[in-house]
Amino acid sequence: xxxxxxxxxxxxxxxxxxxxxxxxFPSSNFYALHWYRWETxxxxxxxxxxxxxxxxxxxxxxxxxxNTKEGYSYLYIKGSQPEDSATYLCAFYGNQFYFGTGxxxxxxx
Amino acid sequence: DGGIxxxxxxxxxxxxxxxxxxxxxxxxxxxxxxxxQDPGQGLRLIYYSQIVNDFQKGDIAEGYSVxxxxxxxFPLTVTSAxxxxxxxxxxxxxxxxxxxxxxxxxxxxxxxxxx
Numbered sequence: 001x002x003x004x005x006x007x008x009x010x011x012x013x014x015x016x017x018x019x020x021x022x023x024x025f026p027s028s029n030f031y032a033l034h035w036y037r038w039e040t041x042x043x044x045x046x047x048x049x050x051x052x053x054x055x056x057x058x059x060x061x062x063x064x065x066x067n068t069k070e071g072y073s074y075l076y077i078k079g080s081q082p083e084d085s086a087t088y089l090c091a092f093y094g095n096q097f098y099f100g101t102g103x104x105x106x107x108x109x
Numbered sequence: 110d111g112g113i114x115x116x117x118x119x120x121x122x123x124x125x126x127x128x129x130x131x132x133x134x135x136x137x138x139x140x141x142x143x144x145x146q147d148p149g150q151g152l153r154l155i156y157y158s159q160i161v162n163d164f165q166k167g168d169i170a171e172g173y174s175v176x177x178x179x180x181x182x183f184p185l186t187v188t189s190a191x192x193x194x195x196x197x198x199x200x201x202x203x204x205x206x207x208x209x210x211x212x213x214x215x216x217x218x219x220x221x222x223x224x
Contacts, residue, residue, distance in 0.1 A: 004151060032210055043113070043215040044199075051210065089152070096167065097213065099144075099151035 002026055004092045006100035013080050014108050020076045021103040023090030027071035032093040035064055035075055038102065039086040047075075047088075080107040112136065113216035115200050120221045122187070122194065130185045130219045132200030139204070141183035142213065145169060146197040155198075158183055187221060195223045 005024045013019050025033065032051045038044040048057040053068040061078045077084055087102040113134045122128045132141065140159050144152040154167030158177040172191025177183055183202075187194045200216040 034213070036215075041217075043217050046212050046214070049210045049212060091152075091213075093211065096154055096157070097142075097152075099153075101149060101151045 002092060002094065002098040004090060004098050004100040006088075006090055006103050008103060009101065010104040010106070012106045012108060015080060015082060017080050017107075018076065018078045019080055019105065020074050021088055021105075023073045023075070023100055025071050025073075025090075025092040025098075027069060029094040030068050030071075030092070031095075033066055033068075033073050034091040034093060034097070035073070036089040036091065037086045038089055044089060075103075077105070080105070082107045082109050113200060113202055113214055115198075115216035115219050117219060118217070120219055122221060122223050124223065125189045127186055127188050128221065130187065130198055130200075130221070132183045132185065132216055133181055134183075134202045134214075134216075135181060136202055136204070136214060137180070138202035138214070139180070140202060140211070141177070142201040142203070143167075143173070143175065143183070143185045144199045144201065146199060146218075152199060155185065194221055196221060 007022050035047040036044040048064045050066040055066040057064050063076045066073045085107045087104045089102045090100045092098045116131045142157040143155040153169050155173050156175040158164035174186045197220050199218045201213045203211045203213045
C-alpha cells in the first residue's frame with residue numbers, strides 16, 4: 001500500500017487569512033495528483049487534477065502546485081472565507097487512487 | 110439531476126449478518142469504486158469495476174463482495190467474514206476527462222454500525 005501524507009491534520013484560520021497545505025507522495029510510478037474538497041455532510045468534490053512537474057492550477061481563490069520529482073503538492077487558499085471550511089483531500093494516482101488522510105480547515109468569521 | 114446515490118445513509122448490522130450497501134449512478138460512467146474510511150485514515154479501496162460484469166479487488170477486499178450486473182449499479186456486500194465492519198463507506202464513479210485524466214465523482218456515503 002502506497003503512503004500519501006497530508007499536513008497539517010487540521011487548521012484554524014481567521015477569515016481573510018491566506019493558508020496552504022501539503023500533500024506528500026512517492027515520486028515513482030506517478031501518473032496524476034488529485035485534490036478534493038469535502039464539506040461536512042456532502043460528497044467529496046474534485047478541485048484539481050495535476051499531471052506534469054511544475055503544474056499550477058487555479059480556481060478562484062484556490063490554487064495548487066505540483067513537484068513530481070520531490071513528491072509533493074501544495075494547495076493554497078487566498079483570503080480564506082467561512083465557506084472554505086472543509087476537509088481537503090489529495091489522492092495519488094498510479095495504477096489506482098491512494099488518498100491522504102486530509103487537512104481539515106476551519107475558517108473563523 | 111445526474112449523480113451518485115448511496116443508500117441507506119445509516120445502516121445497523123448485527124454480528125454475523127451480511128448487509129448490502131447500494132450505489133447507483135446515472136452519469137453513464139464506466140468505472141465504479143468502493144472505499145472505506147476509518148478515523149485518522151485516508152480512503153482505502155475495497156473493490157473497483159472498470160466495466161460491467163468485471164471487478165477487481167482493492168487493498169482491503171477481504172470480507173467484502175461486489176457485483177456489477179448493470180452499468181448504473183455497484184452494490185457492496187459486507188459479509189460476516191469482515192471482522193471490523195464499522196466504518197464510513199463511499200462509492201465513486203469515474204470518467205476519463207480531457208488530457209486522458211480520470212476524475213472521480215463521489216456519493217454521499219453510508220455509515221455502517223455493528224450492534
